[in-house]
Amino acid sequence: MKTQPLNPALRAIPSVDKLLEEPGVQNLAAQTSRPFVVSLLRKVLNTFRQDLITRIGKDTTASDPIPCLLAALETEFQKWTTPQLQRVINATGVILHTNLGRAPLGRKALENLVQVSGSYSNLEFSLDEGSRGKRDTFADRLLQEVLGCQQAIVVNNCAAALFLALNTLADGAEVLISRGELIEIGDSFRIPDILQKSGATLREVGTTNKTRLSDYARAITERTRLILRVHPSNFRMVGFTSRPSLEELIELAKVKSLSLMEDLGSGCLVDLRLLGIDDEPNPKASLAAGVPLICFSGDKLLGGPQAGILAGQADLIVRLRRNPLFRALRVDKLTLAVLESTLISYLKQRETEEIPLVRMISEPRENIGLRAEVVLARVRLPAGIRATIIEGCSMIGGGSTPGHGLPSRLISLTGRHLSPDRMESRLRRNSPPILSRIENDSLLLDLRTVFPEDDPSLSDALARVSNE
Numbered sequence: 001m002k003t004q005p006l007n008p009a010l011r012a013i014p015s016v017d018k019l020l021e022e023p024g025v026q027n028l029a030a031q032t033s034r035p036f037v038v039s040l041l042r043k044v045l046n047t048f049r050q051d052l053i054t055r056i057g058k059d060t061t062a063s064d065p066i067p068c069l070l071a072a073l074e075t076e077f078q079k080w081t082t083p084q085l086q087r088v089i090n091a092t093g094v095i096l097h098t099n100l101g102r103a104p105l106g107r108k109a110l111e112n113l114v115q116v117s118g119s120y121s122n123l124e125f126s127l128d129e130g131s132r133g134k135r136d137t138f139a140d141r142l143l144q145e146v147l148g149c150q151q152a153i154v155v156n157n158c159a160a161a162l163f164l165a166l167n168t169l170a171d172g173a174e175v176l177i178s179r180g181e182l183i184e185i186g187d188s189f190r191i192p193d194i195l196q197k198s199g200a201t202l203r204e205v206g207t208t209n210k211t212r213l214s215d216y217a218r219a220i221t222e223r224t225r226l227i228l229r230v231h232p233s234n235f236r237m238v239g240f241t242s243r244p245s246l247e248e249l250i251e252l253a254k255v256k257s258l259s260l261m262e263d264l265g266s267g268c269l270v271d272l273r274l275l276g277i278d279d280e281p282n283p284k285a286s287l288a289a290g291v292p293l294i295c296f297s298g299d300k301l302l303g304g305p306q307a308g309i310l311a312g313q314a315d316l317i318v319r320l321r322r323n324p325l326f327r328a329l330r331v332d333k334l335t336l337a338v339l340e341s342t343l344i345s346y347l348k349q350r351e352t353e354e355i356p357l358v359r360m361i362s363e364p365r366e367n368i369g370l371r372a373e374v375v376l377a378r379v380r381l382p383a384g385i386r387a388t389i390i391e392g393c394s395m396i397g398g399g400s401t402p403g404h405g406l407p408s409r410l411i412s413l414t415g416r417h418l419s420p421d422r423m424e425s426r427l428r429r430n431s432p433p434i435l436s437r438i439e440n441d442s443l444l445l446d447l448r449t450v451f452p453e454d455d456p457s458l459s460d461a462l463a464r465v466s467n468e
């Protein structure tokens with residue numbers, strides 16, 4: 001076997017102990033923690049060694065490696081001491097972007113969050129009675145008022161809400177669901193899987209495109225306990241399709257003494273019909289029609305924190321509360337602080353002013369166009385880059401209102417020597433990162449999802465990336 005000549009640079013790599021004698025490293029160890037710095041040094045040395053090994057035979061000059069290692073240590077230190085979760089500017093025009101954290105929170109909600117979580121709070125303490133209280137009493141009351149339901153309870157997210165309800169109402173029994181509603185919501189969260197884990201047995205009725213009331217009626221046995229209706233939130237069936245009306249299902253469930261639950265997904269409380277979107281279900285309408293139990297997310301079209309809200313008849317909510325699983329799925333004080341504020345905004349009808357998501361949805365396209373003009377007027381783009389303002393669409397996203405766009409005016413950029421991919425990646429590496437989209441070989445920026453106070457940063461970034 002022929003051994004490769006050992007790169008002399010490999011022999012010149014200092015030990016961890018040697019590096020710990022460097023004043024800069026000693027300082028860092030004194031200011032933070034010695035074991036942490038040792039761990040960083042090991043990573044840095046490892047990478048350095050690997051780099052040298054892959055270069056064996058090509059580069060055998062052994063220069064002093066220490067400055068290089070110290071610089072790498074600084075980079076590694078920054079990487080480990082800066083939170084990876086960071087603010088980004090969303091210029092994609094997708095209002096509810098699950099990859100970008102769904103609903104951004106408003107100032108009022110954030111102030112309450114800071115107040116409540118930066119100190120002790122009365123989370124489970126009744127200040128009136130001076131004794132133990134329940135953590136979600138006020139959220140429950142607010143939901144009753146805002147939604148018009150008898151009672152409500154809050155869990156970690158809508159998936160948890162569905163799981164808790166199925167386990168409470170149909171463990172060991174059958175649940176009827178239309179084949180057209182057996183959906184995957186995203187990230188492999190599938191309705192049939194969660195149903196099975198809850199202990200309930202799935203009984204599919206109807207066909208993918210058509211399910212009749214008689215299909216439900218025929219499938220009922222003595223083991224049937226619940227009819228589940230799911231809003232197919234992230235896709236839309238068009239053409240030869242039908243399913244029973246909510247009223248028909250309510251009536252059938254009543255006659256057959258079954259529970260009926262509707263998973264609405266988004267739980268939109270604003271009237272999207274004004275924006276031409278007429279198939280987004282409204283929780284208030286479902287409850288008013290007589291659906292005994294509904295669930296929806298807190299951070300979709302409600303515009304609040306990640307949470308799953310269950311609302312409906314008092315007897316059902318009481319049963320959910322008694323299930324030991326509720327303890328495992330309950331929300332913390334951070335969520336409750338934000339949720340209470342969000343619901344108060346709806347109660348006062350101040351949602352357009354106080355909830356960023358509602359403001360974004362309702363911003364007129366003329367206004368977005370004017371902001372785009374101001375953003376472009378502030379930048380001097382090089383001759384090779386063409387910027388125009390075009391008609392386009394924002395998407396609500398997040399598995400809501402599929403197929404519907406909100407008319408918007410977009411900044412469109414094309415470069416003679418700069419591809420849209422390059423521009424996209426440069427903007428993404430900006431600080432803060434700016435996320436955009438590419439369509440028809442142009443880079444598009446939709447200001448609907450950009451906070452107006454970020455407009456100037458957008459101008460600055462555009463100037464930088466096109467002149468780079």
Ligand SMILES: *Cc1c(COP(=O)(O)O)cnc(C)c1O
Nearest residue numbers: 157158159231233264265297399
């Ligand atoms: C999004 C969605 C869920 C899951 O909601 P999370 O709050 O993300 O858990 C459940 N059902 C439907 C119909 C949805 O659209």
